[in-house]
Amino acid sequence: MATSPTSDQLLVIIDPVALRTDGESVRIAKDVLSAGAASTKVCLPQDPEEFARVLARRGSRRPVVIGDDRALTRAVGLLHRQRELAECVLSVVPVGTVLGVAQALGVPTGAVAAARAVLDGAERRLDVLVDDSDGVVLGALRIPPVPLAPREARDEAAEPNGVDGAEAGGRLWLRTCQSLVRTLVPTRPSRISPAPAPPGPARLRIEVDGVTLIDLDQPVEAVSVTPGTGASGTAAVEVRPLSLGAEAAPLQARGRTVTVSGADFRYRTDAAIAGPVRRRTWTVREGALGLMLPGR
Template sequence: MSAAQPPGNGAPHLLVVIDPVARRTDGESVRIAKDVLSAGSHAKICLPDSPGEFARALSRRGGRRPVVIGDDRALRRAVSLLHREREPAMSALSLVPVGASGALELAHSLGVPNSAVAAARTALDGAVRRLDLLVDDSDGVVLGALRIPALNGAPGTGADRPGVSSVWDACRSLVRTLVRPAPPEPPAVPPTHRLRVEADGVVLNDLDRPVASVTVTSGCGDDGLAAVTIDAPDTAPVTTEAKAVTVSGADFRYRADIQVAGPVRTRTWTVRAGAWGLMLPAG
């Protein structure tokens, strides 16, 4: 089929939502993807300029299958919106990845083709793959991996307040220049924090045992369970699989895919097996 020919009666009806970041980052790839999609489908093109317009365009798709042209943040936004609609099986979604390479790691890890042309063709004739979703108790979603790293400096020591750490560093440097010889620097201590981690009600780690990080990854198998890994400074990692994971303790931040959230005192993530569909290459 040439680009000049109209799509046939059997062509899919698509809603193509082009994220504004993609338009600014790589307009040529956006144009090529749009041409491929328009040639092979009955496509309605939307050019939202804000998250609100993005959400309204997606909510008004009717019977059209959504295709997002953008990066990992655009993908997360679309899945979050579809999840909140509470559709029984959630609309199958396509992604044409356009953006900086560092902003497309999630898309590539899920199996989306790297090139805009290949991804656009997949949106036309690929196959739907059902994927698990991690949903927290505030209705936030995680498509791939959740990580809770320990941060340098405990809250209240000054390291969590902008400018305080640099002032103290300058003072210490001045003292070292006035007093000789300078004492040797103590060995670096890896940051840790104290968290209680429960997997399906079983306590894997309590507040008396410091941890370096907690990682929860969905979609690691066909059993609808998430892989849980707790890294500690001086012991072997603790690993298990679970349907629900609860983390609690002092204020902590977490990274859900590419988005940092928090601080929170407690949060529970639950696996929703096969909760969303992504168009991937057939076969």
């Protein structure tokens, strides 16, 4: 287990995507942090495996991630799997194009303001959702998943964040084989495929603390699960049933555990899309994440 971090010793982890996207903001943040902290060690990991090694070897330094939502959720996921999330105070300077989660958590999006919050802010304990496959959710969980924006989709293809090293290597191997096949097989005139249809209503059983909120006999249009503000210990669940004629009122509940089951479904958590699965349970971990935010 890592030793307790000291506030004036920082480990600054710069995500390569942030450096490519907005190198000037990265430089500004690094300069502010270096000028304000007693000791600063700066690292630029080139892949998820190196990111994990750097974070695991942080020693007494407080980790500061400069990057987008994927870099933030990757750091949180690693600390959770190392069973060190509760003992670690994390900081983030949001840089990139996918910053909705950081904003929702209260992190300033300007490089200077975010860096000042790292140095002068206060630790705030926040709830997270943890699923039965050890995945962590900081913001909202959505079914069906909200589609990735074009820039997010390009980043997802270029950077296999959120997957472990073996899976990332497997994807790289697969892409290499696919490229080789394309060079060997004669090309044919391409045909324009129609745009994929938006996901239709799903038939899901949703249980909150063991009580069924909606069952398989009533199709749903959308489901959202959001950890409570601060450290409330419960999540807010909203289910929108399929509307037939007059708009159906959403079903709402709060609880510590949420189980979704039914036909294969995908879901979006923070900056990633997961699934398909037939059953998944999310549990609220009260105050599991310590995040540096502007003082109040």
